Amino acid sequence: MIECQNLVRDFGEFRAVAGVSFQIPRGTICALLGPNGAGKSTIVKMLTGLLPPTAGTISVAGLDPAKDALALKKICGILPEGLGLFDDLTIEEHIALSGPIYSLSARETSARGDQLLRLLDLEHGRHTFLSECSHGMRKKTSLALALLHNPRVLFLDEPFEGVDPVTSKTIRDLLAVIAGRGITVFLTSHMLSIIDRLAGQILMLRKGRIVWNSEISEVGQPLEDLYFDLVEPPRTEDLEWLGA
Amino acid sequence: MAGGIATVPGERQIASGKGVTAVLRAVGRVVWRDLRSYNSLTGNNFFLFVLLLAQQLTASLFFVLILGLLLLFPLSADPLAKVPSERLEAWPIDRRGRVILRLGSMLLSPAAWITIAIVAKTSSVATGAAFLALAVCAQTISVLSARLVARAPAWDLLRWIPRFPGQWGGLVSKDLRQMLRVLDFYLALLLTVSGILYRLLSRQPDPEAFPILAIMVVLALSTYGQCLFGLDWPQGWIRYRLLPLRGWQVLLAKDAAFLLLTMVLVVWLDPLAGFAAALGALATGHHAAVYTPVPQKRWRFTGGTLLPTGLIQAVVMFGVGVGARRQGWIYLVPDVAVYLLSVVFYGRKFDEISAQE
Numbered sequence: 101m102i103e104c105q106n107l108v109r110d111f112g113e114f115r116a117v118a119g120v121s122f123q124i125p126r127g128t129i130c131a132l133l134g135p136n137g138a139g140k141s142t143i144v145k146m147l148t149g150l151l152p153p154t155a156g157t158i159s160v161a162g163l164d165p166a167k168d169a170l171a172l173k174k175i176c177g178i179l180p181e182g183l184g185l186f187d188d189l190t191i192e193e194h195i196a197l198s199g200p201i202y203s204l205s206a207r208e209t210s211a212r213g214d215q216l217l218r219l220l221d222l223e224h225g226r227h228t229f230l231s232e233c234s235h236g237m238r239k240k241t242s243l244a245l246a247l248l249h250n251p252r253v254l255f256l257d258e259p260f261e262g263v264d265p266v267t268s269k270t271i272r273d274l275l276a277v278i279a280g281r282g283i284t285v286f287l288t289s290h291m292l293s294i295i296d297r298l299a300g301q302i303l304m305l306r307k308g309r310i311v312w313n314s315e316i317s318e319v320g321q322p323l324e325d326l327y328f329d330l331v332e333p334p335r336t337e338d339l340e341w342l343g344a
Numbered sequence: 345m346a347g348g349i350a351t352v353p354g355e356r357q358i359a360s361g362k363g364v365t366a367v368l369r370a371v372g373r374v375v376w377r378d379l380r381s382y383n384s385l386t387g388n389n390f391f392l393f394v395l396l397l398a399q400q401l402t403a404s405l406f407f408v409l410i411l412g413l414l415l416l417f418p419l420s421a422d423p424l425a426k427v428p429s430e431r432l433e434a435w436p437i438d439r440r441g442r443v444i445l446r447l448g449s450m451l452l453s454p455a456a457w458i459t460i461a462i463v464a465k466t467s468s469v470a471t472g473a474a475f476l477a478l479a480v481c482a483q484t485i486s487v488l489s490a491r492l493v494a495r496a497p498a499w500d501l502l503r504w505i506p507r508f509p510g511q512w513g514g515l516v517s518k519d520l521r522q523m524l525r526v527l528d529f530y531l532a533l534l535l536t537v538s539g540i541l542y543r544l545l546s547r548q549p550d551p552e553a554f555p556i557l558a559i560m561v562v563l564a565l566s567t568y569g570q571c572l573f574g575l576d577w578p579q580g581w582i583r584y585r586l587l588p589l590r591g592w593q594v595l596l597a598k599d600a601a602f603l604l605l606t607m608v609l610v611v612w613l614d615p616l617a618g619f620a621a622a623l624g625a626l627a628t629g630h631h632a633a634v635y636t637p638v639p640q641k642r643w644r645f646t647g648g649t650l651l652p653t654g655l656i657q658a659v660v661m662f663g664v665g666v667g668a669r670r671q672g673w674i675y676l677v678p679d680v681a682v683y684l685l686s687v688v689f690y691g692r693k694f695d696e697i698s699a700q701e
Contacts, residue, residue: 197514
């Protein structure tokens with residue numbers, strides 16, 4: 101479903117992504133892990149057509165993001181890094197705006213929107229302008245927009261960060277169900293405990309390179325330990341002035 | 345936090361010493377940075393017009409007063425409101441410190457500086473006091489309306505924008521709301537009201553004045569035509585790139601909002617000249633809107649590029665506006681054709697740029 105070969109992205113002299121290759125089968129939840137600045141969001145942007153690669157090839161559901169951008173946008177649901185929301189619209193208005201653009205009827209948009217707002221606990225704030233929403237509400241709104249048109253592939257950039265525990269569990273359960281129905285989910289996250297239970301495939305990224313690519317069953321040790329071994333060990337420093 | 349004083353045992357309270365000075369310094373820095381956002385006026389097409397008129401002080405005075413009146417609302421804002429209230433409450437500042445902070449922040453207000461400048465220039469305390477009273481009134485209106493909207497969101501007039509039907513109807517509504525969040529619209533509204541009053545109150549209104557007035561209303565809005573993505577920047581721009589829409593569809597939705605608002609304002613003056621000028625403003629503004637989107641701030645004048653875009657827009661607007669008035673509806677045909685070509689051409693450019701970022 102998602103395939104990329106020797107993906108490279110340079111920003112001037114800096115190589116953010118250095119020859120990344122992987123394949124993700126249909127209906128898989130694949131988690132891309134790595135520290136801040138490792139290149140996770142850059143990869144998501146390239147897979148979704150928001151950023152052209154410097155080199156390499158990408159195929160998402162048989163489409164090339166560079167050549168078939170419009171067709172790809174129709175079948176993808178995307179939760180981007182910056183959330184991509186309009187400050188001048190309310191949560192409900194975002195739903196009402198998006199539905200028709202993806203050729204949903206007004207009734208369908210309204211019915212699906214109501215369900216999503218209920219599921220994501222956004223009902224109470226549906227008339228709130230996005231500029232007045234908390235980060236969690238903004239994230240959930242962007243997620244609702246990613247799901248609204250029933251995409252075949254989901255790209256979620258850090259979907260669990262800033263979200264309350266109940267909604268986090270709801271999202272987790274939802275992703276597991278829709279993956280079972282054949283939707284491919286590609287997500288990035290720092291929440292290793294969640295990924296441990298959710299993902300079917302793990303990719304670990306360090307300085308723009310894949311250092312681990314396997315099914316979760318092949319990890320063989322707590323995900324956190326593997327991450328500290330391969331990606332980055334935890335830092336320790338005694339701030340002796342704290343509590344002195 | 346009784347009396348606004350930190351209650352953590354053993355915590356040092358910031359009295360009226362260095363701590364308060366540090367807060368005031370930070371507020372001053374924020375106010376100073378915020379003042380730069382008013383620079384947007386110097387990139388507004390209407391400013392160019394006022395500048396040209398400034399050769400004749402009496403002719404430009406009316407427009408300068410309107411601009412000043414509109415700017416008074418953001419300029420009179422409470423500087424202390426720039427500190428997040430949670431942060432302000434969290435700082436261990438005692439009662440005396442808070443009084444000093446309140447008084448000090450008042451002096452940091454641009455309205456206070458202008459008052460002092462007026463008194464120094466005119467040597468008239470009464471004139472300064474009158475200006476200060478006006479600033480206080482503007483601030484009171486702003487605060488009361490903000491509180492009203494917070495308590496009863498239905499009173500927010502911007503929520504009353506209807507939801508338009510069709511695939512891009514939501515985008516048109518959103519763009520209309522954005523246009524109502526810049527001062528350009530209120531300048532255009534004041535010009536329209538002035539024109540209507542002239543028509544109603546003048547014994548023999550000059551019919552030649554109305555096309556010019558309509559074009560001036562469009563001129564007041566025209567900078568927005570070269571900054572169509574200014575209020576979307578940066579997150580809305582990302583959303584546009586995620587939506588399965590062609591560039592020409594995006595531009596058309598934005599232009600529809602612009603034309604709709606323009607027509608509501610010019611229909612009382614000269615709809616034909618106004619419509620023709622609006623199409624001209626959009627056709628010549630697309631280049632800057634797509635290639636160099638300038639981020640804009642709400643409740644400020646839109647700031648674009650005066651040279652060459654603003655000048656070209658102004659010349660085209662007056663040319664096609666006056667032309668349409670003199671030649672009639674037939675003059676609109678080439679105007680519409682050029683406009684549509686611009687939508688198609690810059691729609692493609694939008695698609696190319698979207699794929700390259």
